[in-house]
Structure formats: structure tokens, C-alpha cells
Amino acid sequence: MERQRPILDTPIEYVKGVGPAKGELLRKELGVHTIGDLLFQFPFRYVDRTVIYPIKDVPADGDNVQIKGVLLSLDKVKGKNGRHRLTGVLKDGSGFIDLVWFAGIGVLEKILMVGATYVAFGKVINFNGAKSMTHPEMDNDSEIYGQSPKTFEPQYSSTENLISRGVDNRFRRKIIRSVLEVITDRDLPEIIPEYISSKMKFCKRIEALNWIHIPEDLLSKNKAADYIKFEEIFVFQIRMLQSKIARTKRHQSPALKSIGDAFNEFYFKRLTFSLTDAQKKVIKEIRIDLSKNVQMNRLLQGDVGSGKTIVALLCMLIVKDNGFQSCIMAPTEILAQQHYASISEALGENSNIKVAFLSGSVKNKARSIILEELASGATDIIIGTHALIEPTVKFHNLGLTIVDEQHRFGVAQRAAIWQKGQHLMPHVLVMTATPIPRTLAMTIYGDLDVSVIDELPPGRKEIKTMHFYDSGRPRLIEFLHKEIANGRQVYIVYPLIEESEKLDLQSLQNGYEQLLTYFPPPQFQISVVHGRMKAADKDWEMQRFIKKETQIMVATTVIEVGVNVPNASVMVIENTERFGLSQLHQLRGRVGRGAKQSYCILMSDYKISKEGKERIHTMVRTNNGFEIAEADLKQRGPGDLQGTQQSGILDFRLLNIGKDSAIIETARQIAMRIIDRDPQLEMDVHYQLKLHMMDVHRRQKDWGRIS
Numbered sequence: 006m007e008r009q010r011p012i013l014d015t016p017i018e019y020v021k022g023v024g025p026a027k028g029e030l031l032r033k034e035l036g037v038h039t040i041g042d043l044l045f046q047f048p049f050r051y052v053d054r055t056v057i058y059p060i061k062d063v064p065a066d067g068d069n070v071q072i073k074g075v076l077l078s079l080d081k082v083k084g085k086n087g088r089h090r091l092t093g094v095l096k097d098g099s100g101f102i103d104l105v106w107f108a109g110i111g112v113l114e115k116i117l118m119v120g121a122t123y124v125a126f127g128k129v130i131n132f133n134g135a136k137s138m139t140h141p142e143m144d145n146d147s148e149i150y151g152q153s154p155k156t157f158e159p160q161y162s163s164t165e166n167l168i169s170r171g172v173d174n175r176f177r178r179k180i181i182r183s184v185l186e187v188i189t190d191r192d193l194p195e196i197i198p199e200y201i202s203s204k205m206k207f208c209k210r211i212e213a214l215n216w217i218h219i220p221e222d223l224l225s226k227n228k229a230a231d232y233i234k235f236e237e238i239f240v241f242q243i244r245m246l247q248s249k250i251a252r253t254k255r256h257q258s259p260a261l262k263s264i265g266d267a268f269n270e271f272y273f274k275r276l277t278f279s280l281t282d283a284q285k286k287v288i289k290e291i292r293i294d295l296s297k298n299v300q301m302n303r304l305l306q307g308d309v310g311s312g313k314t315i316v317a318l319l320c321m322l323i324v325k326d327n328g329f330q331s332c333i334m335a336p337t338e339i340l341a342q343q344h345y346a347s348i349s350e351a352l353g354e355n356s357n358i359k360v361a362f363l364s365g366s367v368k369n370k371a372r373s374i375i376l377e378e379l380a381s382g383a384t385d386i387i388i389g390t391h392a393l394i395e396p397t398v399k400f401h402n403l404g405l406t407i408v409d410e411q412h413r414f415g416v417a418q419r420a421a422i423w424q425k426g427q428h429l430m431p432h433v434l435v436m437t438a439t440p441i442p443r444t445l446a447m448t449i450y451g452d453l454d455v456s457v458i459d460e461l462p463p464g465r466k467e468i469k470t471m472h473f474y475d476s477g478r479p480r481l482i483e484f485l486h487k488e489i490a491n492g493r494q495v496y497i498v499y500p501l502i503e504e505s506e507k508l509d510l511q512s513l514q515n516g517y518e519q520l521l522t523y524f525p526p527p528q529f530q531i532s533v534v535h536g537r538m539k540a541a542d543k544d545w546e547m548q549r550f551i552k553k554e555t556q557i558m559v560a561t562t563v564i565e566v567g568v569n570v571p572n573a574s575v576m577v578i579e580n581t582e583r584f585g586l587s588q589l590h591q592l593r594g595r596v597g598r599g600a601k602q603s604y605c606i607l608m609s610d611y612k613i614s615k616e617g618k619e620r621i622h623t624m625v626r627t628n629n630g631f632e633i634a635e636a637d638l639k640q641r642g643p644g645d646l647q648g649t650q651q652s653g654i655l656d657f658r659l660l661n662i663g664k665d666s667a668i669i670e671t672a673r674q675i676a677m678r679i680i681d682r683d684p685q686l687e688m689d690v691h692y693q694l695k696l697h698m699m700d701v702h703r704r705q706k707d708w709g710r711i712s
């Protein structure tokens with residue numbers, strides 16, 4: 006096929022003024038290989054150069070600002086380190102400010118004239134109580150207004166290396182300008198079908214690119230941004246929907262239509278509580294999926310304690326009623342064991358359902374028996390860790406794979422368990438306790454169906470959440486004594502961040518030693534668990550806590566996932582400010598599992614950031630996981646949300662998933678309508694879109710399955 010975009014594919018060094026050396030720099034530092042790359046890296050902000058601050062009011066908050074005044078003096082000064090710097094003083098009607106340059110002194114000395122009026126543009130810093138502007142760009146006042154007036158000036162992200170070698174904002178603006186001069190709408194065909202863009206009143210694609218880089222005013226900049234955001238998410242959604250179609254074509258799964266003894270016996274005779282409406286609704290959704298010969302690919306979201314396990318079990322019983330096997334894969338040994346224990350217990354001793362357990366620690370004879378029974382079909386349900394995806398594990402006929410706490414698994418692992426079906430692919434249910442806001446779920450799981458358990462079983466007591474500063478520690482200790490005296494158990498969690506692992510272990514160690522003085526043995530017993538311990542030691546400590554041999558568990562975040570100790574009713578989190586919201590919510594979910602009132606106590610220093618305070622307030626204010634996830638998304642953006650980093654697919658340039666939910670929603674609706682009407686994009690009106698999708702596909706070949 007004829008190449009579609011010769012100009013956009015032109016290597017960057019051929020742009021006027023770039024050349025091989027700077028081209029190499031742009032490639033290495035910014036990943037800009039072609040003209041297209043250059044044009045599609047957008048400014049991260051704009052500086053309103055119509056605003057000029059009076060010197061006495063100029064903010065020193067890290068933003069580039071503009072001031073205007075007479076240059077009173079200019080001096081070359083030799084610093085203590087022997088290097089020269091250039092200093093000047095600028096005066097306006099309101100006051101004076103120092104200007105400082107450390108580089109390019111020779112040129113500046115020649116150009117700048119004492120006594121002339123300049124517009125200085127740069128960052129103001131506060132140094133020893135005096136404000137100064139470092140490395141300002143200086144424009145002679147008369148020059149500026151001789152040219153077109155500056156309004157919104159784009160700022161591009163850059164690196165030290167680029168700036169020192171002349172590839173600064175000015176340079177970027179210059180080369181982008183020269184490229185935009187030669188690009189026409191033939192190089193940038195409209196990919197959004199005409200009947201949509203006219204209805205949405207979008208600007209043209211070429212206009213969007215022009216206005217995003219060289220906005221005439223705020224209005225045109227916003228119009229450009231609206232279009233670009235829409236295009237980003239629209240293309241993404243089309244890709245999702247197409248891949249969903251491709252997948253359902255590719256993967257045939259068994260149609261599991263029957264409901265029989267396994268399900269009915271359990272549901273009507275053994276289940277001791279009635280399901281919540283949310284659980285019933287979700288089971289119904291899954292049942293419909295299972296009954297089709299198209300592979301189910303469903304995400305089940307439910308806050309901690311919402312009762313996902315029982316839903317999983319009921320689904321596996323349906324699978325059994327159709328003569329197929331199921332498996333549950335959990336991210337840790339402890340969690341897998343707990344699933345095994347609770348499912349075996351729920352089924353009861355006299356059940357006809359054969360449940361097995363497999364993890365790395367199941368070895369030798371025991372292991373080979375399990376593998377045999379699995380392969381022969383004697384086993385109905387197997388629960389385990391990633392050991393389940395090893396090649397030696399063969400199923401007789403796997404009908405359903407359930408993956409618990411999906412964010413702990415990599416994409417490849419999830420794909421591997423799919424391959425375990427024989428002729429047919431197993432249906433897939435991914436369970437997660439990390440609530441994902443609706444907009445995000447729609448975005449990243451666009452090709453998954455989503456079920457939500459949005460209701461907790463009745464009778465749960467809200468966990469009481471409190472915030473103590475370090476000065477409140479005596480009160481905390483007193484409180485813990487009271488709870489322990491009443492037979493409760495306590496978690497105390499310390500943060501663990503990779504880079505400062507040593508330091509964190511130290512704080513855990515110190516905390517532990519301090520606790521020993523408040524809770525001395527032998528009356529009190531304390532378990533310690535952290536990530537550096539061997540799995541077996543960790544397990545042993547956990548088991549002691551589960552068996553109530555210890556009253557306190559001091560831990561790093563290893564307990565975040567899994568452990569279910571209903572008797573533990575207090576969660577103390579140290580250095581709360583260092584945890585993210587989702588993580589805090591997960592930790593809090595470790596308590597509140599029994600009938601007794603539970604507490605979550607957030608400890609922090611006095612000095613914490615504004616964001617840290619906000620997180621603590623959110624935690625104190627609400628127990629609702631979805632609310633917390635929304636707050637998290639707003640504060641941090643999706644990049645940090647659990648489960649999204651590994652996917653590496655949320656690299657939108659302008660679209661903000663937290664803020665642009667209206668655009669996302671609209672784009673999704675439109676994309677669905679298009680794909681419904683024209684799944685292969687064969688209609689004439691979709692021709693350019695089809696070409697574009699092929700191009701996207703070519704560039705991201707292994708985008709493949711993200712679920």
C-alpha cells in the first residue's frame with residue numbers, strides 16, 4: 006500500500022534548523038524520531054504573556070512569570086567556586102528585583118543594555134528573603150511590540166541536557182512553527198467521520214494541531230484540546246471494541262447452560278445467609294455469560310468484604326453442573342490457602358465437590374497426586390497460586406478460570422491460564438477489590454464486561470477511622486491495651502518503599518522495640534512480618550497471629566492483600582502520609598471482618614503535605630471504596646492506580662482520565678455506535694479511520710490482550 010503520511014514520517018533531523026546532532030538529542034531525550042512525533046508532543050502548559058506582574062507582587066511559586074522594567078545595572082561577578090555569573094537589577098514602579106544568569110554570559114553582556122526597558126520572563130525564587138529571577142529570557146520592550154503580540158506561549162517538557170545544548174522552549178517553538186508551515190490537511194486527513202465531527206462541532210485535525218502549538222487565544226487553544234482529547238480516547242475505544250470482536254471470534258468457550266445438583270444443593274441447603282441483591286445480580290450476569298459459547302471475559306469488582314468469594318463458588322458450582330472444572334488463582338500463598346479453607350468449609354465435609362490446592366510448596370508425591378486427579382477430571386475445583394500456570398499442570402476440561410485480586414498478576418500470567426483449556430478456552434472472571442472508578446474501568450477495561458457488587462452484607466459495622474498526630478501516641482497505646490484486654494488483635498503497619506527499604510526496616514524495627522516496652526512479653530506476644538523475610542518464616546508468623554498466639558502483628562504492607570482474621574479489630578497505620586489512598590483503603594479492609602466494632606487509626610507527623618492531609622481526610626470521611634478510588638484518581642491520575650502501571654496503555658497526552666469523564670463517555674458511546682454498524686470499518690465514511698487504525702495497529706503490534 007502507498008505510504009500514507011510521508012511528511013509526518015520524515016526523520017526529525019531533516020527539519021530546518023535541527024540537523025544530525027540535535028536530531029540525535031531529540032531522539033534520545035524525548036523519543037522524537039519523526040516530524041509526526043514532534044507534532045504530537047503537546048505543550049504541557051501555556052504561559053499567559055499578556056500578564057505582566059508588578060515586581061513587588063511577583064509570585065515565587067515555581068511558575069514562569071513576566072515582569073517589565075528598566076535594567077539598572079549589569080555586573081559580572083566571580084563566585085566562590087571560581088565561576089562567573091551575571092547579575093542585573095530590574096526596576097519598575099513598584100520595586101526592584103535581582104536577575105541572575107549562570108550561562109551564556111558572554112552573549113548576554115553584549116546584547117543587554119543598561120538603561121533600556123525589558124520584559125523579563127522566568128522563574129522567581131526566594132533566596133535569603135530576597136526575590137530574584139534566575140535565567141530570565143529578556144526581550145527588549147520595543148522589539149516585542151514590533152512583532153505580533155505574544156499571548157499564550159506554549160511550554161514543552163524538556164531536560165537539562167536539552168536546554169544546555171540549545172534545544173529549549175524557544176527552539177522547540179521555532180521548529181514546530183516551521184513544520185506547521187508546510188503541513189497541509191492532506192498530510193493530516195480527518196479520521197473522525199464527517200457526520201460525527203460536524204455534529205460535535207469539532208475543529209479540523211490540522212487546525213487542532215496548529216492551535217495546540219500556536220494558540221491565537223484561549224478559545225482556540227481549548228477547541229484544539231477538546232478535539233485532541235476526543236481523538237485520543239475515541240481511537241482508543243475503537244481499538245478496544247475491535248479487539249473485543251476479534252477475541253470473541255478467536256476464542257470459543259463451552260456453553261455451560263445447566264443448573265443442577267451441585268448448585269441447587271449448595272444454594273438451597275447449605276448456604277446459611279441470603280445473598281445480597283448485588284450478589285444475586287452479579288451471579289445472574291455471569292450465568293448468562295457462561296451459558297454462551299463465546300468466551301466470558303468479565304471483571305468483578307467488589308469492595309473488601311462485599312462477598313466475592315461466595316459468588317465465585319456459586320459460579321464454579323454451575324460449571325461443575327455442566328461437567329467442567331474450575332480454578333481460582335490467587336496472588337499469594339496465604340490468600341490461596343484462605344480461599345481453599347473458606348471454600349472447603351462452605352461446601353462442608355459431605356460435599357461431592359472435589360476441591361484441591363496447589364502452590365509451589367506442594368511437592369513430590371502430594372503434588373503428583375494432585376496433578377493426576379486434575380488431569381483425569383477427578384478434581385472439580387483447584388485453588389492455588391501462579392503454580393497453576395506451570396506447564397506441568399494439565400486440566401481434564403477447564404471451563405472457568407477465576408483470577409483473584411487481578412492487579413497482582415502480570416498480563417502474561419493471565420494470558421497463560423487461558424491456554425489451559427483443551428479445545429475450548431475457559432471462561433474468565435477477574436475479581437478485584439481495588440475499586441476502579443467507572444470512567445477508568447470503561448477506559449482500560451473497554452473490552453471487558455464489568456460487574457459490580459456495590460453493597461455490603463447486612464449487619465456490618467462501619468469501621469471507625471481516626472487520625473492521630475504523633476503526640477497522640479500515649480492515647481493510642483492506652484486504647485490498644487483496652488482492645489487487647491477485650492481479646493481483640495491489632496495490626497500495626499509501616500510503609501515500605503523500595504528505594505529506602507533499609508530505612509523503612511529500621512523504622513519498623515524501632516517501632517517494634519518501642520512496642521515491646523509498652524507490651525512486654527511474656528504477657529504480650531508480637532508477630533513481625535516484612536517483605537525481606539523468607540516465605541516460610543512469614544507464614545509461620547502469620548499463622549501464629551491467625552491462631553491468636555500473638556496479639557499484635559507489626560508488618561510492612563505484605564498484609565495488604567489476603568489475610569482474613571476476623572478477630573483483628575484494630576488497624577494502626579504509621580506514617581500514613583506515605584501511603585496512597587487505594588493502599589490505605591486496602592489496609593483498612595483487613596479489619597471490620599468480625600461482628601465487633603473495628604477501628605482504623607492513622608498516625609502521622611505534624612508536618613505533612615497538603616496532599617497527605619487530603620488523603621487522611623478522605624479516609625476519615627468515608628468507607629466507600631469507590632469514593633476513595635475517585636479521590637485517588639483525581640489526586641494522582643491513573644498512572645499510579647494499582648493495575649494500570651503494568652498495562653502501560655494509559656499514555657494519553659492530553660486526556661485526563663480523572664477530569665475528562667464527559668469526553669470519555671461521549672467518545673465511548675460514539676465508538677460503540679460505529680462498531681455496531683460497521684465492525685470492520687468497511688463503509689466509505691470510515692475509510693480514513695480504518696487507515697488510521699491500521700497505522701496504530703502497526704505501531705503497537707503487541708498491544709494484544711490487556712485483560
Ligand code: ADP
Nearest residue numbers: 278279280281307309310311312313314315462
Ligand atoms: P471479599 O469480597 O472481600 O472477598 P468475602 O467473600 O471474603 O469478601 O466475604 C466476606 C465475609 O462476608 C465472608 O465471611 C462471607 O462468608 C460473608 N458474606 C458474604 N456474603 C454474605 C451475605 N450475603 N450475607 C452475609 N455474609 C456474607
Ligand code: MG
Nearest residue numbers: 310313314438
Ligand atoms: Mg476476597
